[in-house]
Amino acid sequence: EAGVTQFPSHSVIEKGQTVTLRCDPISGHDNLYWYRRVMGKEIKFLLHFVKESKQDESGMPNNRFLAERTGGTYSTLKVQPAELEDSGVYFCASSQDPGRVSTDTQYFGPGTRLTVL
C-alpha cells in the first residue's frame, strides 16, 4: 500500500512568489492534515480536512495560506505571496478514523522543504 506522498520534496522561491504544495493521502483515508515545522520550532498543526470539507483550520497562520481538497482526494496548500518566515518543512498526514483522533494513527508524508529567499 502506498504511503502519503508529497510534491515537491524541496522548493526554493523568492519572497513574494507563489508556491503550491501537493499531498496525496493514503487511498481511502478521509482525514487529511497539514502541519509545518519552521526552523528550530516544534511541528505545528495547520488544518484538517474530512473528505473535501475543512474540519479545522485554526492553525493556519494567515490569509496568505490557502488549502484545498477538491473531490476529497489529494490536497494542495498554496502560499501567496510567500514571506521569509514561511520557510520550513510542510508535512501532510492522513488517517482513517472519521471521529476523534485520540486513538487514530496519523500517517505522515516525507514533507516538503520550502525555502523563501
Next chain:
Amino acid sequence: LAKTTQPISMDSYEGQEVNITCSHNNIATNDYITWYQQFPSQGPRFIIQGYKTKVTNEVASLFIPADRKSSTLSLPRVSLSDTAVYYCLVGAFNQAGTALIFGKGTTLSVSS
C-alpha cells in the same frame, strides 16, 4: 492537555537497549500515550500506543505504571538506523480534538 517531559537527547551504542522515559503528571483518565519516531528528512511515524501496563509490537515496547504518570519507550538492541527523534504524545490534541500536538522530542543518536 497533558504536558510531557522527556530528555532532549540520548546517546547509545549499537546492540544496547534504550529506554526513553516520558513524564506526564497531569494525564487525564481518557488519555492514551502515543510515541512517534521521526527520521531525518522524513515525517513522524507512529510506533506504539498504550493506555496502561505493557504494550509490545515488532518495533518497541511501552511500559506504563499503574499511576500512568510516566511511561517508558523501550527499544531493544538498537542499530544505527534507530537514530531519530522520538516524540511522546499524551492527550496531545488541540481543543477541537483534530490534530496532534508535538513537543521537542528526544533525539536518540546511535553509534557503532
